[in-house]
Amino acid sequence: MKKSHPKTGYKLTEKILLLVILALVIFVGVYIQRVTDQVNNLSEASSQVQPPRAATRTFPNGEARDGLLTVKQWGVSLPVSNTIATANYRFDPKSPNTIYLSTAKNETIHACAMQIAQALHGHEALSEQAIARYTLTDTVDYGVDTLAAASAASKYPDSFKKINSYVYQYSTGNGIDCAGTSNTKQAFFQAFKGLQPSK
Numbered sequence: 001m002k003k004s005h006p007k008t009g010y011k012l013t014e015k016i017l018l019l020v021i022l023a024l025v026i027f028v029g030v031y032i033q034r035v036t037d038q039v040n041n042l043s044e045a046s047s048q049v050q051p052p053r054a055a056t057r058t059f060p061n062g063e064a065r066d067g068l069l070t071v072k073q074w075g076v077s078l079p080v081s082n083t084i085a086t087a088n089y090r091f092d093p094k095s096p097n098t099i100y101l102s103t104a105k106n107e108t109i110h111a112c113a114m115q116i117a118q119a120l121h122g123h124e125a126l127s128e129q130a131i132a133r134y135t136l137t138d139t140v141d142y143g144v145d146t147l148a149a150a151s152a153a154s155k156y157p158d159s160f161k162k163i164n165s166y167v168y169q170y171s172t173g174n175g176i177d178c179a180g181t182s183n184t185k186q187a188f189f190q191a192f193k194g195l196q197p198s199k
Helices: 012-048 052-056 104-108 110-120 149-155 182-193
Strands: 061-063 068-071 076-079 087-091 098-103 129-135 139-142 145-148 160-163 166-172
Touching (some): 061 068, 129 182, 139 149, 145 149, 149 160
Antiparallel strands (some): 068 076, 087 098, 129 166, 139 145, 160 166
C-alpha cells in the first residue's frame, strides 16, 4: 500500500483567488486616491474664486434711485418695488444687448453672487434675471414660435415690450432659485411690465 504524502503548495484555484483579492485591494486603493485628488482639486478651485463684485467692477453698473432702475446704456427705466428697492444691473460691453438684474441683498448671499458671476461670464446661471434687447426685425425663439421681435411684442406682451425701435424681453434662468429668490424674480417681472423710456 502506498503512503499518501500531504500535498504542499497552492492549487491553481487558490492562486487565482489570491490574485483576484490582490487586484480588488489595488483597485479600491486607486479609486480612493482619485476621489481624494478630485476633492482636493475642487477645494483649491473654490478657494481661488473671487467674489463677483470684485470680478465685475469693470462693467458699468446702475443702481435703483428714486424708485427707478435706469439702464443708461439703453435709455430705459424700470419702476422698482420695495422687494427690489436695492435693484442693480450689470452691463458687459462685449454683450451689449443683455443686462443682468440683481439686488444688493442677493449679492450678499454667496450662492446668488456666484450665479451672477457665472451669468456675466457667459455661463447660464440657475437664478439669473436678465433683459435682452432686440431690433424690431431680429428673430426670436419663444416657446415653439420663431418670429420677428416686433411680432413677439404683439403676440406675447407679458414677456416682450416694444419701446421705440427696440423690443425688450425679460428672462430668467432655468433651475432652482439661489437662496429662495422667487420673490425677487416676481418683482423684477412686474417691474419689466413697467419698462419705459428714460426721462
